[in-house]
Amino acid sequence: xxxxxxxxxxxxxxxxxxxxxxxxxxxxxxxxxxxxxxxxxxxxxxxxxxxxxxxxxxxxxxxxxxxxxxxxxxxxxxxxxxxxxxxxxxxxxxxxxxxxxxxxxxxxxxxxxx
Amino acid sequence: xxxxxxxxxxxxxxxxxxxxxxxxxxxxxxxxxxxxxxxxxxxxxxxxxxxxxxxxxxxxxxxxxxxxxxxxxxxxxxxxxxxxxxxxxxxxxxxxxxxxxxxxxxxxxxx
Numbered sequence: 001x002x003x004x005x006x007x008x009x010x011x012x013x014x015x016x017x018x019x020x021x022x023x024x025x026x027x028x029x030x031x032x033x034x035x036x037x038x039x040x041x042x043x044x045x046x047x048x049x050x051x052x053x054x055x056x057x058x059x060x061x062x063x064x065x066x067x068x069x070x071x072x073x074x075x076x077x078x079x080x081x082x083x084x085x086x087x088x089x090x091x092x093x094x095x096x097x098x099x100x101x102x103x104x105x106x107x108x109x110x111x112x113x114x
Numbered sequence: 115x116x117x118x119x120x121x122x123x124x125x126x127x128x129x130x131x132x133x134x135x136x137x138x139x140x141x142x143x144x145x146x147x148x149x150x151x152x153x154x155x156x157x158x159x160x161x162x163x164x165x166x167x168x169x170x171x172x173x174x175x176x177x178x179x180x181x182x183x184x185x186x187x188x189x190x191x192x193x194x195x196x197x198x199x200x201x202x203x204x205x206x207x208x209x210x211x212x213x214x215x216x217x218x219x220x221x222x223x224x225x
Contacts, residue, residue, distance in 0.1 A: 035215075
């Protein structure tokens, strides 16, 4: 079965630094997502992306966050100036269609902000 | 408000025993419910969705709109069922869809 690939698996950064989390969605998928899970808490929606633009974003997804699909295969999440509370597992996900389609998740990037 | 509640953080049963993982939701629209599973050191993966009315790995879940529930059941638990289980609600805003997750239930099936 095809997989969503995320790199790196772990990222350690200093507070205030920029980080870019990378994802390669499944090749024929059209809808892309970022979710995150702070340790011990629920998986939270950050942003959805379709047709080269953001479809919806949560209140977590403030001006420090941005997403990009630069080359038709990668899908990146950038945090411009990281805060301690950004420490979490970040999951990329993709799916082919809009309705009732199976969402495929990557294995996640564990971000630790020191 | 869009909310998914999984009241049990931990659930422990013996092999061969029935298991039920509870999920309740709150949503003003037409609900789409899913169960995702995360085995140890693996990625989140879809277990089943209410619209498919299917049984996967012996698990079933019935959407009860009156009780706003989507409990996951299996009559005879196996050790390999030990995992984190997340109930999720599919919501729509305009043309956009997203999943709202519950906090998850960690199921342990003891030998």
